[in-house]
Amino acid sequence: MSYHYLLDLALILLSTKILGMVTRKFQMPQVVGALLAGLILGPAMLNILTETTFLSQLSELGVIVILFTAGMGTSLRDLKDAGKSGFLVALCGVLVPLAMGTAFGYFAGKVGWLPGATLLEDVFLGTILTATSVSITVETLKELGRLDTKVGSTILAAALIDDVLGLIALTIVTSLAGEGVNLLMVLVKIVLFFAFTVAVGFAAVRFFRWMIGRASGKNLRRYPVLAFVLCLLMAYCAEEFFGVADIIGAFAAGLVVASTPKAKYIESKFEPVSYLLLTPVFFAGIGIKAELPELNGSLVLFSLLLLAVAILSKLIGCGLGAKLCGFSGRECVQVGTGMACRGEVALIVANRGLAMGVLGQEVMTPVIITVVACAVLTPVLLKLVFRKETVTQLQESGLADRYREVEQLDILSADLLEKNRQMMQDGNKKK
Amino acid sequence: MSYHYLLDLALILLSTKILGMVTRKFQMPQVVGALLAGLILGPAMLNILTETTFLSQLSELGVIVILFTAGMGTSLRDLKDAGKSGFLVALCGVLVPLAMGTAFGYFAGKVGWLPGATLLEDVFLGTILTATSVSITVETLKELGRLDTKVGSTILAAALIDDVLGLIALTIVTSLAGEGVNLLMVLVKIVLFFAFTVAVGFAAVRFFRWMIGRASGKNLRRYPVLAFVLCLLMAYCAEEFFGVADIIGAFAAGLVVASTPKAKYIESKFEPVSYLLLTPVFFAGIGIKAELPELNGSLVLFSLLLLAVAILSKLIGCGLGAKLCGFSGRECVQVGTGMACRGEVALIVANRGLAMGVLGQEVMTPVIITVVACAVLTPVLLKLVFRKETVTQLQESGLADRYREVEQLDILSADLLEKNRQMMQDGNKKK
Numbered sequence: 001m002s003y004h005y006l007l008d009l010a011l012i013l014l015s016t017k018i019l020g021m022v023t024r025k026f027q028m029p030q031v032v033g034a035l036l037a038g039l040i041l042g043p044a045m046l047n048i049l050t051e052t053t054f055l056s057q058l059s060e061l062g063v064i065v066i067l068f069t070a071g072m073g074t075s076l077r078d079l080k081d082a083g084k085s086g087f088l089v090a091l092c093g094v095l096v097p098l099a100m101g102t103a104f105g106y107f108a109g110k111v112g113w114l115p116g117a118t119l120l121e122d123v124f125l126g127t128i129l130t131a132t133s134v135s136i137t138v139e140t141l142k143e144l145g146r147l148d149t150k151v152g153s154t155i156l157a158a159a160l161i162d163d164v165l166g167l168i169a170l171t172i173v174t175s176l177a178g179e180g181v182n183l184l185m186v187l188v189k190i191v192l193f194f195a196f197t198v199a200v201g202f203a204a205v206r207f208f209r210w211m212i213g214r215a216s217g218k219n220l221r222r223y224p225v226l227a228f229v230l231c232l233l234m235a236y237c238a239e240e241f242f243g244v245a246d247i248i249g250a251f252a253a254g255l256v257v258a259s260t261p262k263a264k265y266i267e268s269k270f271e272p273v274s275y276l277l278l279t280p281v282f283f284a285g286i287g288i289k290a291e292l293p294e295l296n297g298s299l300v301l302f303s304l305l306l307l308a309v310a311i312l313s314k315l316i317g318c319g320l321g322a323k324l325c326g327f328s329g330r331e332c333v334q335v336g337t338g339m340a341c342r343g344e345v346a347l348i349v350a351n352r353g354l355a356m357g358v359l360g361q362e363v364m365t366p367v368i369i370t371v372v373a374c375a376v377l378t379p380v381l382l383k384l385v386f387r388k389e390t391v392t393q394l395q396e397s398g399l400a401d402r403y404r405e406v407e408q409l410d411i412l413s414a415d416l417l418e419k420n421r422q423m424m425q426d427g428n429k430k431k
Numbered sequence: 432m433s434y435h436y437l438l439d440l441a442l443i444l445l446s447t448k449i450l451g452m453v454t455r456k457f458q459m460p461q462v463v464g465a466l467l468a469g470l471i472l473g474p475a476m477l478n479i480l481t482e483t484t485f486l487s488q489l490s491e492l493g494v495i496v497i498l499f500t501a502g503m504g505t506s507l508r509d510l511k512d513a514g515k516s517g518f519l520v521a522l523c524g525v526l527v528p529l530a531m532g533t534a535f536g537y538f539a540g541k542v543g544w545l546p547g548a549t550l551l552e553d554v555f556l557g558t559i560l561t562a563t564s565v566s567i568t569v570e571t572l573k574e575l576g577r578l579d580t581k582v583g584s585t586i587l588a589a590a591l592i593d594d595v596l597g598l599i600a601l602t603i604v605t606s607l608a609g610e611g612v613n614l615l616m617v618l619v620k621i622v623l624f625f626a627f628t629v630a631v632g633f634a635a636v637r638f639f640r641w642m643i644g645r646a647s648g649k650n651l652r653r654y655p656v657l658a659f660v661l662c663l664l665m666a667y668c669a670e671e672f673f674g675v676a677d678i679i680g681a682f683a684a685g686l687v688v689a690s691t692p693k694a695k696y697i698e699s700k701f702e703p704v705s706y707l708l709l710t711p712v713f714f715a716g717i718g719i720k721a722e723l724p725e726l727n728g729s730l731v732l733f734s735l736l737l738l739a740v741a742i743l744s745k746l747i748g749c750g751l752g753a754k755l756c757g758f759s760g761r762e763c764v765q766v767g768t769g770m771a772c773r774g775e776v777a778l779i780v781a782n783r784g785l786a787m788g789v790l791g792q793e794v795m796t797p798v799i800i801t802v803v804a805c806a807v808l809t810p811v812l813l814k815l816v817f818r819k820e821t822v823t824q825l826q827e828s829g830l831a832d833r834y835r836e837v838e839q840l841d842i843l844s845a846d847l848l849e850k851n852r853q854m855m856q857d858g859n860k861k862k
Contacts, residue, residue, distance in 0.1 A: 003670045003677045005488065006495070010663035017656045054488045057436065064437070220845055221706055225448045228707055232441035239434045246434050264848040272700040273707055275652055276659055413844050414651055417695040 005054050009281070012049070015041055016280040027143075028375045029135050031283050031344055035368060038287020051288055059285040062278030063348055064250045068231040069274055070163065070345075071254015072267045078160055086157025089321035093158060093339050094130045094165040096317025097310070101126030104309045113302045114360065120177060121360070124353045127173050128367060129310050131166030133343025133374075134159035140379045141338070144386050151331050155338040158318065163345060167251055170349050174245045177358050186243070193242040193252075197234070201256040204230060208260040223262045224269040230257065245352060268410070286347050289354070290365050303366040307373050311381075314340040330385075337385045341378040342371050436485050440712070443480065446472055447711040458574075459806040460566050462714050462775055466799055469718020482719050490716040493709030494779055495681045499662040500705055501594065501776075502685015503698045509591055517588025520752035524589060524770050525561045525596040527748025528741070532557030535740045544733045545791065551608060552791070555784045558604050559798060560741050562597030564774025564805075565590035571810045572769070575817050582762050586769040589749065594776060598682055601780050605676045608789050617674070624673035624683075628665070632687040635661060639691040654693045655700040661688065676783060699841070717778050720785070721796050734797040738804050742812075745771040761816075768816045772809040773802050 015037035020030035041049040082090075105122030108114045114121065137155060141147040147156075171193075175186040211222070231253040238249025257263055315336035322332040350367045353359030450471075451464035472480040513521075536553030539545045545552065568586060572578040578587075602624075606617040642653070662684040669680025688694055746767035753763040781798045784790030 003667060005492070006663045006667040006670075006677060009492075010660050010667065013656055013663070014660045017653060017660075021650075021653070053484065057485045057488075061436070061440075218842065219452075220841060222448060222452070224703060224707055225444055229441050229445045229448075232437045232444070236434060236437040236441065239437075246437060262845070265845045268844070268848065269703040269707065272655060273704050276655055276700065276704055410651060411649065412847075413699070414693070414696045416843075417699065 005052065008049060008052065008055060009277075011041060012037070012055075012280050012284045013276075016284050023375075027136065027139055027379050029133070029343060031347075032372055032375045034280055034283035035287045035347075035372060037280075038284035039290055039368070040287075041284070042288035042290070044287075044290050049284075049288055051285065055281060055285060055288075058278065059282040062274075062282035062285075063247055063351065064231065064235055065270065065274055065278050066282065066344065066348070067167075067247045067251040068228075068254045068257075069267065069270050071251040071256075072258045072263060072270070074160060074163065074255060075258050076255065078157075079164070082157035082161055085154050085322070085325040085327075087161055088324050089154060089158035089318050089335060089339070090161035090165055092321035092324070093132065093162055093314055093318035093336075094169065096320065097129040097313035098123075098126040098169060100309055100313040100316075101129040104306065108302060108305075113298060114362065117360075120173070120358055121353075123173055124349075124358050125363065127166070127169045128346050128349045128353070129313060129342070130162070130169050131342070131345035131349070132159050132162045132314065132339045133341050133345065134339075135343070136341050136375055136378045137338040137382065140382045141386075144383065146386055151327075151334045151338070154322065154325075154327075154335055158321070158335070158339060162339070166345055166349075167248055170352070171244050171248050174248075174352065174356065174358075175243050177356055189242045190244065193238060193244050193248075196237070196242070197252040197256065200230070200234065200253075201259060204256050205260050208262065212261055220262075220265065224266045227253075227257045227260075227266045228270075247348065247352065271410075283344075283347065286351055286364070286368065289351075289361075290368050291361065299362070299365060303369040306366045307370045310342055310370050310374065311340045311377070334382075334385050337378075337381050340381070341374045343375070346371055436483065439480060439483065439486060440708075442472060443468070443486075443711050443715045444707075447715050454806075458567065458570055458810050460564070460774060462778075463803055463806045465711055465714035466718045466778075466803060468711075469715035470721055470799070471718075472715070473719035473721070475718075475721050480715075480719055482716065486712060486716060486719075489709065490713040493705075493713035493716075494678055494782070495662065495666055496701060496705055496709045497713065497775065497779070498598075498678045498682040499659075499685045499688075500698065500701050502682040502687075503689045503694060503701070505591060505594065505686060506689050507686065509588075510595070513588030513592055516585050516753070516756040516758075518592055519755050520585060520589035520749050520766060520770070521592035521596055523752035523755070524563065524593055524745055524749035524767075525600065527751065528560040528744035529554075529557040529600060531740055531744040531747075532560035535737065539733060539736075544729060545793065548791075551604070551789055552784075554604055555780075555789050556794065558597070558600045559777050559780045559784070560744060560773070561593070561600050562773065562776035562780070563590050563593045563745065563770045564772050564776065565770075566774065567772050567806055567809045568769045568813065571813045575814065577817060582758075582765045582769070585753065585756075585758075585766055589752070589766070589770060593770070597776055597780070598679055601783070602675055602679050605679075605783065605787065605789075606674050608787055620673045621675065624669060624675050624679075627668070627673070628683040628687065631661070631665065631684075632690060635687050636691050639693065643692055651693075651696065655697045658684075658688045658691075658697045659701075678779065678783065702841075714775075714778065717782055717795070717799065720782075720792075721799050722792065730793070730796060734800040737797045738801045741773055741801050741805065742771045742808070765813075765816050768809075768812050771812070772805045774806070777802055 016030075016034040018033075019037045019040075020033035023033035023036070024030055038049075040046055043050060102122045102125065105114065105117060105125035106119075108125075109117035109122065114125075134155065137159075138147065141152050141155070146152050171190055172186065175190060176183070208223070208226075211226075215222075231250050234253040234256075235246035235249035238244040238252070239246045257266055260266075315333070317336075318339040319332040319336035322335040323329075327335065346367060350359060350364060354361065354364060446468035447461075447465040449464075450468045451461035454464035454467070455461055469480075471477055474481060533553045533556065536545065536548060536556035537550075539556075540548035540553065545556075565586065568590075569578065572583050572586075577583050602621055603617065606621060607614070639654070639657075642657075646653075662681050665684040665687075666677035666680035669675040669683070670677045688697055691697075746764070748767075749770040750763040750767035753766040754760075758766065777798060781790060781795060785792065785795060
């Protein structure tokens, strides 16, 4: 019986938390801190941590839970409310990076940076670039007082749809990666999976309503447990019967759970599971996998070009989408810049490609550099494109509030617990 | 990349939840349901689930978190308030089962039920019998309206101390299990570990106070994360430097965290981690390990005798303790019966012995049968010893309330989330 995994876990949790707090101080998301923690503790630098079977299996479960949570955070109502401009910005903002990323992959293969790259690997590189990470933009726009503007709410709406489109792209690409598959079969299976999700959704909502109707309202644990069972089963079925990636199944399960009553309650219970164990292990694990010692001139150039393609393709794509909706030139640039940042999903897609053997290890370091550099650049670029502008048009948006809702309840409950504790202490003293 | 673990986890969660709900209906704790789920799905019956490396590593982490949570639930203030009667009942209720269990182990070795059993294995069998599980008793006494009596509060207090004493016994026994150890060194190391825990405790309380003082009160996640780091590090240090079982380190870390501010908040965050993943995996895992097919006549006899020893030893031990405190004969029997049930800790100790190679596989099935049978018998026996008695003496006890506190907050927060959701829906409709 080995107990060394205890130290590994403690190191991962401590380092990701400390570096996460540091990056947060610099207005970067905590995921950047977790990546850096993995890089620093892993073979790339200090070599204290190496990937064990347990850690890699835990991080596989971690990415399932991350996408399940992401799905629960994606309310179908919000998607519908996002409107035409949100949809167009998201669509162009996915197609252009996909195309430019694929073209860049082809170019990188020719130059020799991606030895033996197939078309599939090129498309995978494009897929990595599709999904926006909007958290930094939200924080920066809040600080600039521009979140409740037309541009701000368009970015929020587009980012929501963008995630879903990016995952659809991943679904198609991963399905194509199997051996001896043909495009028609893949599309049929994806359509069937979609129908399956809708059917499960209807059944799940009915089942939850039925359960809530006959329950006493006291035994609440069953809802998160059943939601998790649904997530695991849908992830399993996606792989087993539809040839779709398990993480897509988990995301679909999250969408289903989001439509049931108790959705917010279930989400709040998955938060600690995620941040106390699975998320740090997953993102630190990606940092651990990176191989910085091999950072030579050509890898640096590859990384910088990938970063440029990442930012430019979103700027062009989302800007184009905004233009089609009648935004002014300045607003188009603002929307494009706000959508340029990459984050969790890019890493998840890259990690998936690596695990499937479609992507080579040599892609991981440039992708990590792109994600970190995007996080550093986004606030700077946003302040640049928003400078010397007076706020012209404030819009009410319910989307921004969602980001705070669960957090506020958490603070409230912490207060209640603290008051309760003090009351009991006072009571004991009186005795 | 294999995705079969998804199905395994889904099956474990679903079956433990369903059987847990069934056993709860019959006033048995959910852990019995989880055990049965493992027995039914495992090689003992349906053979759908087998133990994988991932599952067994997850359940190792699970038992760490279970004991960490148990430690957080054991407030030092409550221990102090338990008073002389609680302490005496607990002490006699640990020593007598330890002695009788050891004697029974010796006897079982002679008869041939425990082939090649050493003195250490005998003592280990005694240690399994030390720790009471009080949850069924609490539920039954509540139903009988006897929880707030002198007998009820003595049982609650004794059960608290009983856990700690049982873990001290485990500490000593596991420390002795190493090769070439001598008793003096073991005791010195245990004393050092105790001093280490006290020192860490003071440092941790100061550190948490300092953090809370300078934090904005908004970033609450750091507290559970740091508490978990403390748990993992203390579990690791216990094994690495003191030769003490890692689960004891985790329990000590729980005691330390319980003395910090934010203790209740931290505890509430570990709840979902525990019931959504780690606890079901651990207890179902024990059921999976059991080998029912080998259930022959002598194994059944062994199990029944172990059950008898388990119940009688607590009845004698705790009854003796109550007698020493001047309880009436009838009250002594009531206290002894209330303390007779075994549960989680017995399984954890047995599992530990198995993992260390001190206990043989043949002990597991009798232990599981004892735990399940105790859970079935306790309410029956309690109703028997309390029948035809009028409530004479009501006492106020803060202990009973602790069991409900976190649960109530959870129901409150679920209500708030639900109201918030409805408000947002109404708001959307108005638009």
